[in-house]
Amino acid sequence: MNSIVPASAIERRWPEGAVDEIVRLVDVHRRFGETPALDGISLTARRGEILGIIGRSGAGKSTLIRCLNGLERCDSGEILIEGRKISGLSERELQPLRRRIGMIFQHFNLLSAKTVEENVALPLKIAGVARTERLDRAGELLDLVGLADKAMAYPSSLSGGQKQRIGIARALAAGPALLLSDEATSALDPETTRSILALLKDINRKLGLTILLITHEMEVVRGIADRVAVIDAGRIVEEGPVWSVFAEPQSAVTTSLLSGIRPQLPDHMARRLSQTGGTEAIFSVDLAGPAAQGSLLSDLSAALPHSFRLVHGGIDHIQNQPVARFFIAVPTRDAELPARVQQFLTARSARVEGFGYDTDHA
Template sequence: MNTALRKPAAAAQPPLEPQAASAREHLRLSGVQKVYTGGALPVTALADIDLSIARGEIFGIIGRSGAGKSSLIRTLNRLEDVSAGQVLVDGVDIGTLKGDRLVALRRRIGMIFQHFNLLASQTVLENLALPLKAAGFRRDEIEARARELLELVGLQGKEQVYPSRLSGGQKQRVGIARALMLKPELLLCDEATSALDPETTQSILALLQDINRRLGLTIVLITHEMAVIRQICDRVVVLEHGRIVEQGPVWQLFGAPQAEATRALLAPLAAQLPADLARRLAATRQSGARAVLELHYDGQGAEPDFQALGQALGAPVELLHGGIDRIQGHALGRLLVATAAPERRLASFLTQTGLFARAEVLGYV
């Protein structure tokens, strides 16, 4: 991506005058609150939000409907003013920005929307041109930049196509290209894949990861799907009723969720006990029956080692069900195994350290 966009003198914006801040810290929210007062009673959408987002990371914000996700992401570019607290971008309190300095901030921040927000009466090229037209760039510069970005998002040759002729995934790729037209440093994604089918979602997430690597952009992504967080994010914050209930590296929240809201969001991804196995499972052990063990791995060090498991039990181990995910280099998941080990060995095995995060006997088959 070599095209250098030269701003005409009339469109030049004053710098934001960044203050001293960590070289790695791109955004910081400190004591942020957002209260809506337009109705009969005030509604608190955000309360006591404190978080830091590093430059160049992909940061996820997740929560159930009404958790405050959209309100939070809209504070990052001042589409929403906070009721209390500070939002700092490169050490600058954006609540103090006015006029040209606020315009300069928003031009450094691209945004991608759930429903694409493309103008149906405009071609792909004309949709991409809008941000640069507003900034006063020349037509040849605009077209060069648009073609460059269409190639980046895999839509070269679609310049004169209208949105109605595009698939949902293609529309979102146009939305991504448009968000990149002014060479932003920060990309906000508001449920960017919620309107897409699973296969298209995978391709859009892969594209965002590629853009993050190539351009070094900081990406902040809100979603209600833990599968999206698992695939793309470095760290994640979980919101519930406008408050942060949990935050940390993605692998950590998947491996050992602490908050009820986090566990509820992870529930659809959990492997369920197969119906045929549930029907066969007995609460007491009969002669010749094998114990069914549930082994949990939380990424803290232990990884599945069937030879070591068999040695600890003094009997072979058969895998019945489950799976292990690798997230950010950590092994996470749950395995159901069967073993004919005697009860005394089982009791000792359940107290083992280093073989799993925790284990329990589900029953006997």
């Protein structure tokens, strides 16, 4: 019989000798014909961490998650779960390892003919856990996800958010070390998405559970992840703490994925910019940490007294870190002023990019 960690336990208790790295991928490759789905992926996720893996459709996210749970075999490289290599394991040898991995899905995958309680308890029934114990466990988990009163209901009577909560409870049934979330909020409205993300964060905090979020939504990553890895064409093109990646994206893919939630130059202004000259030079300025809440613009005005304009932008807070992005307009009457402004800002840890010249502002 399996030993199951109580859902009510809030302490982070680990077996003697437990490894700190729950997931480790080393130079993982997977091809389908001539197409590389994973092209040298190396990645780690530590115990208790929430790691967001984000990319466009076709980037390799689905193949990656299938390799992690053993449904796909990588062609080369190593995948380790709790320090154990899964490549080369037989299907029978993979079964106990899969019980250490919980899965939640975009479309819930609940069995319509079974009650909520039976859906949650199903993994334990398959694992041979006694009926009394598995129903007790289901009750604990339904209480954890806030749906204890729905134990005897059927999935057809539940909302999308409730179905996903049941899916989360089922994924936790065997007391996994790793929870894989495969686009788990994509089918939900924004308000429900926020509630599901809050639930996952609460579970992570209470149980110390490692969570890998596979998503194409930067809002999801911003909501709860500790780190983010950006995947494109089967490769990790960027990774780091969420606040750092949001503040200073290094790849074009990341910049594109962030375009919907970071301040952008308003369309009406972008359309009238010229690359050859105008009355004002337009710059974007990115800052993070203490510099984002400092007196940079007032310092700039004091050092270079001219009529600068703040045209757009704002400050966000990600992982309790201030992250700022704003756009300024610099007069071009003094031909050297734009370069001096850029030099001043860069010297104070700002990331500065020239967007062109405003031809219409007088």
